[in-house]
Amino acid sequence: MSDDLRTEYRIEPLTAQQVHDRAAEGLALLLRDAVDGGASVGFLAPLGHAEAAAWWRGVARQxxxxxxxxxxxxGPGGALSGVITLVRASMPxxxxxxxxxxxxxxRDARGRGLGSRLLAAAEAGAREEGLTxxxxxxxxxxxxEGLYRKAGWTRAGTIPDYALDPSGTPHPTTYYYKRLTRG
Incomplete structure (x- = not known):
């Protein structure tokens, strides 16, 4: 990975308060951009701004x-260019x-390795918390899928018609897992 990417984009953990404070602006816009771009991330198009902001406020509570x-x-100028979340399993x-x-x-920041860097940050955070x-x-x-495979994730299986894409069309979903070693 080039040093330019490391300096051009910075990745940092957000506190609950920061998530709450950015819910109505950067985070909601980022979620809407994903849905508008056809990403199957749990929402149907068109995703309203209020709905996207409310979802992020729920993330802040979590x-x-x-x-x-x-x-x-x-990214450059401090614009929010990407995000990733890690949800801890709730069962004992x-x-x-x-x-x-x-x-x-x-969409403006894709193809620069940012998804891989975000994934690595979440994996490192999970390791620090003792998740395996x-x-x-x-x-x-x-x-x-290519990003996950390249990052060492293992395909577990595919379920047909598991989720709707933003246009409402059913698509299969593939599950992946990754065992973490303590570093």
């Missing part, structure tokens, strides 16, 4: 409760596990 962590990527028999959710990179297994799901055939 962060306050210690359920979810958030990392953000900022799964304290070692977490889910990667909402890896979003703004991560899981995620993604739309089968999406560009994200």
């Amino acid at each position: 962060a306050t409760e210690g359920v979810r962590s958030v990392w953000a990527a900022y 028999n799964q304290p070692h596990r977490g889910d990667i959710a909402k890896l979003l990179v703004h 297994l991560l899981v995620l799901d993604t739309e089968t055939g999406s560009a994200a």
